[in-house]
Amino acid sequence: MMAGKVWLVGAGPSDPGLLTIKGKDVLEQAEVVVYDQLVGQGILQMIHKSAKKINVGKYSGNHTVVQERINEILLEEALEGKKVVRLKGGDPFLFGRGGEELELLCEHGVPYEIVPGITSAISVPAYAGIPVTHRDFTSSLHIITGHRKKGCQESIDYKSLAALGETTLVFLMGVAALSDxxxxxxEAGMDQTTPAAILERGTTARQRNVIATIATLPEEATKQNIGTPGIIVVGKVCSLSQTFAWAEKRLLGxxxxxxxxxxxxxxxLAAKLYDLGAEVVMLSGTSTKPIADNNQLIEVLHTIKDYKWILFGSEVAVDIFFDxxxxxxxxxxxxxxxxxxAVGPATRKAIEKRGIRVTYMPEKYYGTELGxxxxAMALPEDHVLVLIPNETDSELANYLSTANVQMKAVPVYDIIYEENEQVCIEEADIVTFTSASTVRSFVKTMKDMDFHKVQAVCIGELTAKEAALYGMKITVAKEATIDSLIERVIEISMRGSYHRFEQ
Structure with missing residues (x-):
């Protein structure tokens, strides 16, 4: 058996855009991924479907798997000849116990690599508009852990920290010890008016920042019910937060x-939403597959000269037809x-890539409108070919079947519903649907949730009709386009922001 290998990969603070290129490449090739509680959902979704995933879920006050057992898991999986990724929030060597996890691997001669990650000590303050260094405010930066190893009574040397003068202090894993x-x-002599901040769930959509002084921060944090994960920043640079704040100012921040x-x-869709500042969670539960040995399509292709019109309701159908x-x-x-x-711009573009000009595309991008x-245009003697998904309701074919048109509808692809792990969806989240099949896939994946709480943004009426079967709160895009869908997401987000500020 070939020897396995372990990669210690820093996942960064949560935002998948902050995962390094090397980290992403290694993660996508992993056969086993051992991950922590603080790894962002967007990063976990980069793991290959075939990989074995092991949640060792350490978070404040609850260690699902003790550190010694994590070390053993890495060794056991590597000795089986597997590519193992130990995926850790932040950077594995900054209070991430990366060194401890290497010791057992070294004892057994297991090869390993370290892939550093962006630490929350710098990135989370940056997302809150706090530069941890600034020549006008500080001459040094110090990162301190607020969490001690079990059984260790050693306390933080506050006198040494207070004596540093113009500095920035960043405390990781210290939310529970904020008052202390x-x-x-x-008590060590630091001016009690020194600016300070506590930053909760940094780089995510639920990011919250409380800026105060070291004297008032504990009380303000309690008022705001600040919890974990979070970091504490102490120093004059905290006073820059309001001036430099940017994350929440993005359109979908x-x-x-x-x-x-x-x-x-x-x-x-995901890229456009992310560029506008949204935290994007991918839930891709469907894929398409051309129908094998499709005799019905083959027969039509060999008599294609008989057809005056060829109609497409999707890019997938275009590619399958020409292939x-x-x-x-x-x-x-x-x-x-x-x-x-063509039903819409994306489908038209797929046709025109093949060197064919599209004769007709409706102003409203729906199958019924195309029909x-x-x-209205086809003559009574014209034969019309419609290429549709298999065993799926088609607005286009349904309309033409009731019109005075010689139509033949041919299924060309199957929609495959794939197994997905459930993701955590909160009531404030927005869920986008671009077809009835994506609604069905979502329901199959999130089968245990209350769908009445789902804020659904649907690309068209047929999609909305499917979502309504499960009692979702529905908003329909004005046009059946990705940009129109995003406009609806922005509208809902703006309303949600108003209510959050009011509270």
Whole structure:
């Protein structure tokens, strides 16, 4: 058996955009991933579906798996010849016990690599508008752990910290000890008006910041019910937070959006939402697969000259149609007398990439609207071909079946519903749906949740109809486009921001 290997990967503070390129590459190739509670959901979704995932979930006051057992798990999996990633929040060597986890591997000669991560000690203050160093305010930076090893009575040397003068102090894992830390610094001689901050769930949509002084911070944090995970920053640089604040000022800053697009269509929507400041959670539970040995399609392709119109309701259908023409060795010039119809811009673009001009696309990007337009344009003797998903309701085919049109609807692909792990969805989250199939996939994955609490943004009426079956709170995009869907997300987010500020 080939020897395995362990990679200690720093996942950063939570935002998947802050994971290093090397960290992402290693994670996607891992056969086993041993991860912590503080690793962001967006990063966990980068793990390959086939990988074995082991949650060792350490968080304040609760160690699901003790450190010694974590060390043993890494060794056991590596000795089985596997590629093992130990995925840790922040950086593995900054109070991350990375050194402890290497000791057992070294004893047994197991190869390993370290992939540093962006530490929350710098990134979380940055997301709160706090530069941990600034020449006008501080001459040094000190990072201190507020959490001690079990059984260790050693306390923080507050006198030495207070004597540092113009400095920035960052306390990690110290939320539970906030009162002790502030009191200890004051008693050691630090000016009680020194600016201080506690930063909760930094870099996520639920980020909250409380800026005060070391004398008032514990009381203010209690008023705001600040919890973990969080870090404490002490120093004059905290006074810059209001001036330099930026994360919440983004259009979707503070919004958490669950994207349910199929795997091969998720990138555009997710990227646009992320660029606007949203925390994006991917839930890609569907994929498409061309129907194998599709005799019905093959028969149609060999008589394609008989059709005056060829209509597409999706990019997937376009690709399968043209790929099948090639596979059947049918010359594309056979389409010279055909007119092409597309349900919307993305489908039109897919057709035109093949060198074909689209004759008709409706102003409103719905299957029914495409059907209405073709019914008005097609002559009674025109044969119309519609390419649809298998065993799925098609607005386009449904409309044309009741119109005075010689239509043939041919299924060309199956929608595959894949198993997904449930993600944590809060009532304030927004869930986007781009088809009825994504609604069904979501329901199958999140089967134990109360769907009446789901704030659903749907791309069209057929999608909204499916969501309504489960009692979701529904908003429908004005147009069946990704940009229109995002506009609705922004509207809902703005309303949510208003209510959060009011509270």
């Amino acid at each position: 830390i502030c009191r200890g610094l004051i 503070g919004a958490r959006v669950v994207v349910t697009r199929p795997k091969d269509k998720a990138s555009t 099948s023409l090639w596979q059947q060795q049918i010359d594309i010039r056979s389409l010279w007398n055909c007119h092409f119809g 209405k337009g073709i019914a």
